[in-house]
Amino acid sequence: MRVDILYFAWMREAVGVAQEQVDIPVEVGTVADLAAWLTTRSAGHLAALGDSQKLRCAVNQQMAAPDARLEGAREIAFFPPVTGG
């Protein structure tokens, strides 16, 4: 399944790109699976996505829990806890 992965804030800086397109293998079923799979791509990915406590995710621009399934996902974003307002 081909999806766009987006990174924000310090996770974007750690990965080194704001966006990348990846082919997700079938055994990667959930948000948590995807984060773990992405950490193998580079040291920057590991630094950004390795700590699940600091990781938040949105699937198709809706907040998604670690156990959320990826079926139907087109755009998946990873980012740290938000700090607006």
Added chain:
Amino acid sequence: MTRVSVQTGPFDPGSEAEALERLGAGAIATFTGLVRNDDGVDALTLEHYPGMTEAALEALLAEAEARWSLAGARIVHRVGRLDIGARIVFVGTASAHRKDALEACAFLIDRLKTDAPFWKKEDRAGAESWVAARETDEDAAARWED
């Protein structure tokens, strides 16, 4: 009236409040957030998630309208680089009586801080660092859970 604006440029809280007054309701509540003069901070840079940000703020407005009787509501949030004292965010609500406007305004800013995809970076004499999320913000948002 546009309900949600995410913009780099400044906004005028007076004009925003007057637009709410023109709805003809009896009560207006507003909140304005500014860049705080924390020790050593020269400026903030705000990043956001275009598309999701607007949708998340619209969803908060819809939730507020479902919980309180509102004549109207408005959220303005700036992004980009902001100096000390600059206005960051405006939340305004209009209702027939004060209770709905006041509670909905507090709800919107509390939940904006935990639900809307914005991130702040501090600039201290040229050294940049990302602001960590605060547990007190989680607590403030949690008080609106049923």
